Amino acid sequence: MTSSPAAPGSRLASRLGFSDRVFIGRAARRVADQIEAGLDLVENGLAEDLRVADSVADAASRYLYEAGGKRIRPVLALLTAQLGEGNIPAVIDIAKALEMTHLGSLYHDDVMDGADRRRGVPAAHAVWGNSVAILTGDILFSRASQLMSRYGDRAIRLQADTFERLVMGQLHETVGAQPGDDPIEFYINVLADKTGSLIAAATQGGAIFSNAPAEYVEPLRLYGEKVGVAFQLLDDVIDLSAKPEETGKVPGTDLRAGVPTMPYLLLKTETDAASAALAVQIDEGVARIADGEDPAILDQPLAELRDHVVTQKTLELARTWTRDAIDALAPLPKGTVREALTRFAESLADRSS
DSSP, X not given: OOOOTTSTTOSGGGSXXXXXXXXXXXXXXXXXXXXXXXXXXXXXXHHHHXXXXXXXXXXXXXXXXXXOOOOHHHHHHHHHHTTTTOSOHHHHHHHHHHHHHHHHXXXXXXXXXXXXXXXXXXXXXXXXXXXXXXXXXXXXXXXXXXXXXXXXXXXXXXXXXXXXXXXXXXXXXXHOOOTTOOHHHHHHHHHIIIIIHHHHHHHHHHHHTTTOOGGGHHHHHHHHHHHHHHHHHHHHHHTTXXXXXXXXXXXXXXXXXXXXXXXXXXXXXXXXXXXXXXXXXXXXXXXXXHTTOOGGGGHXXXXXXXXXXXXXXXXXXXXXXXXXXXXHTTTSOSSXXXXXXXXXXXXXXXXXX
């Protein structure tokens, strides 16, 4: 398996949301060209930086990188860097470090979730076993920290703070809401930690390490975190899609595995008898699947959940977070970067329409 920055699908136009709908007009295309040039540097750098002398560690470390991926975090870092000095070496290294952190988290997540596949290939733990997969994730985290350490205390703190939030988000998802916690608020916080924190690190990191004006950093952090939450809420809707050929997932994959999603959590707050009965059906089905029964026993209840008002409410909630993300960009100057970030957020919402 090999990777090339010039391979089909590795260009900006193929990245989620970064298409002609995002970069409109001649000036925007010039920015897009800069991001594509930066992505080439990131891809080439990752191919080199992920190499390990040990043969097993080398193959495992490059496994998910070579399987592909959208590189959304590097793209966002490169985009916000255009508010400063652009694709300078610090920005390229920060973009690589954040992508390594993301990749490392995938190795760990797949072990914890027992996932069979990732990016169209068998999950790393299915190839090498849980221990090697976990240790490979650790290697990627260490390589990311090495890159960040080149840029002093601020970079180290950004990496450490983001990594802590990733871990806490996974921990809270694993143990679940505790007595006294509001389940909806708890779940939003998990999404903010698990997904929003790393996207926020990318959007603010691009500005910080390109020497963009300091007053842009906090708005970009807020934007990234809110976009991350919106992204995951929309995934909850997509998870129930009746068109697996379009989503690439069996409908209700997360719920069948016992992972709560926002439609399910909102269903539990409904007070009518039909909603309560549906929630019981889902709970009983999840328990039976955990005991070894065919996951297909939840086909009908999940179809009902897909058509329930709570799924539409989840979509509306995601769009609220999207609007809030766009509103956070108000302090930024009007221009191609702000417009592209706005259109990117809007393109996320379009995924479920």
